[in-house]
Amino acid sequence: MRLANKIAIVSGAASGMGAATARVFAREGAKVLVADVLEAEGKAVVAGIEAAGGTARFQHLDVTEEEQWEAAVGAAVAAWGRLDVLVNNAGISGSATNDLYDTGLWDRLMAVNGRGVFLGTKYAVAAMRQAGGGSIINLSSISGVVGQERIHCGYNASKAAVRLLTKAVATQEGAAKIRCNSVHPGLMPPMRTSGATADPVFRAKMLGHVPLARSGEVDEVANAILFLASDEASYITGAELHVDGGYLAC
Numbered sequence: 001m002r003l004a005n006k007i008a009i010v011s012g013a014a015s016g017m018g019a020a021t022a023r024v025f026a027r028e029g030a031k032v033l034v035a036d037v038l039e040a041e042g043k044a045v046v047a048g049i050e051a052a053g054g055t056a057r058f059q060h061l062d063v064t065e066e067e068q069w070e071a072a073v074g075a076a077v078a079a080w081g082r083l084d085v086l087v088n089n090a091g092i093s094g095s096a097t098n099d100l101y102d103t104g105l106w107d108r109l110m111a112v113n114g115r116g117v118f119l120g121t122k123y124a125v126a127a128m129r130q131a132g133g134g135s136i137i138n139l140s141s142i143s144g145v146v147g148q149e150r151i152h153c154g155y156n157a158s159k160a161a162v163r164l165l166t167k168a169v170a171t172q173e174g175a176a177k178i179r180c181n182s183v184h185p186g187l188m189p190p191m192r193t194s195g196a197t198a199d200p201v202f203r204a205k206m207l208g209h210v211p212l213a214r215s216g217e218v219d220e221v222a223n224a225i226l227f228l229a230s231d232e233a234s235y236i237t238g239a240e241l242h243v244d245g246g247y248l249a250c
């Protein structure tokens with residue numbers, strides 16, 4: 001198994017790519033803290049993992065709250081002894097409103113997609129130093145590299161912040177054997193908070209720019225995260241992995 005004996009936290013693991021990642025991690029031998037604000041959905045993910053013979057626990061986590069991150073990392077270490085992997089996956093969409101200059105949405109995007117990743121990294125790094133190393137995988141997006149129509153610029157800005165936060169942490173924590181990489185999904189199943197990006201017209205237009213000519217599947221992102229979490233990626237840090245069917249290549 002590719003993550004045998006690893007201890008992992010996945011934020012935003014109640015839904016979408018986070019849930020897929022938690023399942024793939026558990027299948028590959030990791031013990032997984034399923035962390036989310038959505039309790040019922042998160043507990044259902046845990047139940048599914050346990051039914052398949054894996055090990056997981058649910059942790060209530062609002063990624064914008066510092067004390068909740070401290071508690072989540074503490075819970076993983078208390079339950080299983082250390083922390084090896086953090087997936088900063090929780091996020092909200094920038095397409096929920098047609099007002100592309102909504103100030104409140106800018107603040108919320110920065111809080112969840114930006115501050116949330118910073119706080120998770122802060123507490124994970126402290127635990128991983130104790131463990132002698134680790135792997136952090138941050139969910140950015142194609143929107144962290146290029147702009148798009150109908151998406152609030154705060155989404156792009158927050159995802160670009162994640163892209164460079166990743167490289168800064170990789171630079172600063174290499175000596176502590178902590179790797180840090182970003183994953184950039186492209187056209188995927190819509191987020192729970194999607195507006196325009198769930199619109200078939202928007203999706204059809206985007207699809208025209210995808211060389212593989214189809215939308216991605218959540219497991220295709222989970223498998224990329226799995227690789228970066230595993231020791232197979234032992235010499236990879238500060239990298240950005242585009243899981244976008246070629247969108248950013250053209």
Ligand code: NAD
Nearest residue numbers: 012014015016017037062063089090091141185188191192
């Ligand atoms: P999703 O909406 O299905 O899942 C996001 C999860 O994050 C949900 O379970 C939600 O409850 C959780 N979450 C939101 N705010 C939170 C908070 N404050 N604290 C804790 N959890 C919180 O979305 P998804 O498609 O699975 O997206 C996962 C990640 O991938 C996000 O960071 C997203 O920005 C990124 N992404 C998504 C797409 C896409 O098109 N779906 C494309 C590129 C990147």
